[in-house]
Amino acid sequence: MTVHVTNTLTGEKEPFEPQDPDSVLLYLCGLTVSDPAHLGHARAWTHTDVIHRWLEHEGYEVRHVENFTDINEKIVARVGEDGDSEADVAENYVDETLQDMRSLNLKRATVYPRVSEHVPEIIDMVETLVEKGYAYESNGSVYFDVSEYPDYGKLSNQDISEMESQGDEGDRTEKRNPADFALWKANGVAESDIAEHRHDDAGPADEAVETAETWESPWGEGRPGWHIECSAMSTTHLDDTIDIHVAGQDLVFPHNENEIAQSEAATGEQFSRYWVHVRLLETSGEKMSSSLGNFATVETLVSEEGTNVVRTFLLSTAYHNRATFSEATLNEARERWERLDRAYDRAAAAADSADARTKVVDDDLRDAVVETRDAFPAAMNDDFNTREALSALLELASAVHRHVDEHDRYDYGSLNAAIETFDEFGRDVLGLAFGAEAADGDARLADEAIELVLDLRERERAAGNYERADDLRNELERLGVTVEDSDDGPTFRR
RNA sequence: GCCAAGGUGGCAGAGUCCGGCCGAACGCAGCGGCCUGCAGAGCCGCCCACCGCCGGUUCAAAUCCGGCCCUUGGCUCCA
Numbered sequence: 001m002t003v004h005v006t007n008t009l010t011g012e013k014e015p016f017e018p019q020d021p022d023s024v025l026l027y028l029c030g031l032t033v034s035d036p037a038h039l040g041h042a043r044a045w046t047h048t049d050v051i052h053r054w055l056e057h058e059g060y061e062v063r064h065v066e067n068f069t070d071i072n073e074k075i076v077a078r079v080g081e082d083g084d085s086e087a088d089v090a091e092n093y094v095d096e097t098l099q100d101m102r103s104l105n106l107k108r109a110t111v112y113p114r115v116s117e118h119v120p121e122i123i124d125m126v127e128t129l130v131e132k133g134y135a136y137e138s139n140g141s142v143y144f145d146v147s148e149y150p151d152y153g154k155l156s157n158q159d160i161s162e163m164e165s166q167g168d169e170g171d172r173t174e175k176r177n178p179a180d181f182a183l184w185k186a187n188g189v190a191e192s193d194i195a196e197h198r199h200d201d202a203g204p205a206d207e208a209v210e211t212a213e214t215w216e217s218p219w220g221e222g223r224p225g226w227h228i229e230c231s232a233m234s235t236t237h238l239d240d241t242i243d244i245h246v247a248g249q250d251l252v253f254p255h256n257e258n259e260i261a262q263s264e265a266a267t268g269e270q271f272s273r274y275w276v277h278v279r280l281l282e283t284s285g286e287k288m289s290s291s292l293g294n295f296a297t298v299e300t301l302v303s304e305e306g307t308n309v310v311r312t313f314l315l316s317t318a319y320h321n322r323a324t325f326s327e328a329t330l331n332e333a334r335e336r337w338e339r340l341d342r343a344y345d346r347a348a349a350a351a352d353s354a355d356a357r358t359k360v361v362d363d364d365l366r367d368a369v370v371e372t373r374d375a376f377p378a379a380m381n382d383d384f385n386t387r388e389a390l391s392a393l394l395e396l397a398s399a400v401h402r403h404v405d406e407h408d409r410y411d412y413g414s415l416n417a418a419i420e421t422f423d424e425f426g427r428d429v430l431g432l433a434f435g436a437e438a439a440d441g442d443a444r445l446a447d448e449a450i451e452l453v454l455d456l457r458e459r460e461r462a463a464g465n466y467e468r469a470d471d472l473r474n475e476l477e478r479l480g481v482t483v484e485d486s487d488d489g490p491t492f493r494r
Numbered sequence: 495g496c497c498a499a500g501g502u503g504g505c506a507g508a509g510u511c512c513g514g515c516c517g518a519a520c521g522c523a524g525c526g527g528c529c530u531g532c533a534g535a536g537c538c539g540c541c542c543a544c545c546g547c548c549g550g551u552u553c554a555a556a557u558c559c560g561g562c563c564c565u566u567g568g569c570u571c572c573a
Contacts, residue, residue: 006511011498013511029573037573044573074571087504157497158569197571226571248573252498255572279499280567289572315523317507321500322566328505332522339521342535379508387508391520398520405529405537466531474534484535491535 003381005056005244007319008252008275009155013383018243018465023061025238026052027272029230029247029255030067030112033093034074034197037100038295039314039325040248040281040288045309046431047278047319047384048246049106053429054380065237066109068094069229070116076212077194080203085211087116090113100298105307105431113233115224119215120225121232125266126183126217134265138174140186140220146179149261155275156253181258183226189211189223227258231271235263243313245272249279250287279322288325296325305334308432312337315386315430336394343397344422344434346489350404351415353488362411368399369417376425386430393426446494450481457483 003016018024028048031041048066055062070090083089094114115122126142129135134148146152146160160179184476185365189212191205198205214221234242240263256275263271280287288295303309313333317323350356372392379388400418403411426432453472460469473483481494 004511008498021512031573032571034571041573048573072571153497156568170531248501248571249567251568251573253568254570277499278573280573282566285566287567287572291572293549321507324506326505328522329507332506334522336521338535346536383511385508387520391508394520401536402538461531464531485530485533486530486535493535 001377001382003055005274005276006383008277009272014274016244017385018060019241019273022059023063024055024244025242026055026062026064026244026246027230027234027238027242028064028066029245029251030069032069032072032074033090033097034072034078035093035290037097037298038288039298039301039310040292040295042100042104042298042301042310043103043281043319043323044246044248045106046104046314047386049104050245050315050386050430051244051276051319051384052107053431054384057424057429062110063238064107064109065111065113065234065235067230068097068112068114070114071213071223071229073189073193073213074197074210076189076208077197077199078202079208079211081199086213087211090114090116096299100302103302103307104298104310104434107431111237113237115229117235118212118229118233118236119224121236122228123184123215123217125228125232125235125262128266128389129262132265134262135183136176137219140222141174141182142184142219142225143175143180144183144262144265146177146181146261149265151178151264152261153257155257155260158253162367169370173183178333181227181254183219183228183262184219184222184225186220186222188214188221197302213323213430227255228262230255230259231263231266234271235267236274240267240269240271242272244274244276246276246278249277250289252277276319278319281323281325305330307450308341309334309337310342311431315390318383318385318387320383326422334392335415340393340397340422340426340432341434342493344419344426346404346417347400347415347422348435349488349491350400350410351419353410355408356412356415357408358412360407360411362403362407362414365399365403365411365414365418368396369414369421372396372421372425376421376429380429389425389430393422393430396421396462450476450492450494454483454492458490 004013005016006013028044031037052062052064071086075089076086078089079085083092126135129144130137130142135142135144162178189209191209194205194209202208212223214223245256262269282288282296286292286294313330313467316333316336372395375392376389379385379392382388396418400415403414422434427434453476457469457472460472476483476492481492483492485492
């Protein structure tokens with residue numbers, strides 16, 4: 001069975017064949033670090049993470065690059081608010097973003113390159129483009145000449161003859177064609193450049209603008225253009241041709257289109273074999289974005305709901321379709337996660353109990369394991385369909401619950417196989433952390449204290465003092481500990 | 495206006511590439527029942543879908559073809 005991917009370049013689902021049959025070069029267009037990351041970003045990160053994990057599961061070695069754009073007017077616009085200079089603001093948000101990523105249980109990328117550390121490579125690439133006749137200098141700025149690159153528009157099917165000019169009015173007079181875009185921009189940042197991104201109470205704009213960095217170049221002092229960074233960093237850290245380029249759907253045009261033009265013009269090689277676009281996350285009918293201000297921050301959501309609920313939410317819609325964020329969909333994700341996690345705990349408890357027997361065989365459970373082990377990979381191979389993959393796990397969860405409910409003696413072998421399946425697919429591929437482990441000493445102590453309260457409650461219950469038993473349960477609930485009674489005694493979750 | 499992706503039950507969301515097992519998955523919400531001191535969890539069952547509209551191809555269409563309507567995204571920094 002091979003992996004199939006929907007390739008934006010062709011619009012078709014294709015068998016995935018990397019250049020090297022054993023390894024994959026993957027690039028994700030990362031974040032401009034000027035605002036806190038929101039759930040929409042997390043969606044792209046998490047699906048990329050799962051793609052990475054699945055490819056590894058299938059035996060590929062994955063080299064995964066995810067950039068930080070730390071040079072940008074929007075960052076300068078935050079000076080005085082989130083830092084003292086462009087570099088300082090960027091640094092703060094890079095730190096914050098890496099924390100967000102860690103909190104989402106994302107596997108580390110191989111490299112997280114920053115634009116500010118790749119200006120020499122960017123200048124090299126721009127020089128190459130000028131030498132080859134694909135770019136021209138104008139008033140100290142350099143533009144890509146779209147008319148020199150006949151394939152321009154092949155990703156997004158844009159017709160450049162109908163295109164409006166990009167950039168502000170001053171730039172238009174410098175350009176030969178309206179669709180030409182900046183590779184290098186002369187001078188620093190002007191106050192007018194940051195005006196629309198700046199908050200009203202952020203302080204004097206002229207002081208902010210002074211902190212914007214500039215670099216020496218063959219065309220004089222200036223800053224890198226908006227699109228060239230991804231080309232320069234992916235060729236530097238991966239290769240001229242990469243296997244998968246992932247990005248949000250809103251980057252198809254112009255950003256990704258421009259990346260292709262620059263890279264292919266410069267290297268003469270195909271830039272990326274497969275283009276994967278994660279569709280947008282919507283709230284009440286519109287996309288979630290920093291500029292619309294309708295976002296839920298990664299930090300807030302993870303701290304309120306926990307990593308597993310957030311991941312379950314994000315993976316409950318295949319990357320390739322738009323997703324809806326609302327109270328209801330979040331609630332559903334919470335229920336789905338709990339259902340899975342409970343099944344996992346139950347399987348583990350049953351397998352470890354004295355009632356587990358190697359000679360007992362429950363066909364229903366055994367078959368469910370087989371089906372899940374078949375359905376999960378099939379779903380992932382079919383364009384990384386995480387929704388289907390999750391469904392397969394949920395079916396296994398049902399089988400586990402049924403088995404433990406209906407039998408006095410447990411099928412040790414099948415329970416173990418179920419646990420292994422949850423671990424291999426749910427934990428390792430989807431990144432869901434089953435079975436709350438009491439890792440540190442404090443947590444263990446807390447667990448033991450809770451056990452003690454539960455013992456007390458059992459005695460009250462045995463004596464028929466239900467009111468006092470309920471008081472104890474309510475108090476625990478208030479502290480965030482949910483008590484659930486079962487045939488084998490009470491259990492708790494926190 | 496142009497480009498792209500979608501329109502499936504109360505919600506959410508698979509299936510559409512390769513037509514039949516789709517009499518439409520998994521789940522949430524709702525309704526019965528079992529279990530239970532109660533609650534929760536779980537189990538069993540049920541409710542809700544003429545798969546945007548119209549036409550065509552076919553023995554057979556949510557799935558293929560044509561037209562139309564609507565939504566979202568892009569065309570300007572944005573995952």
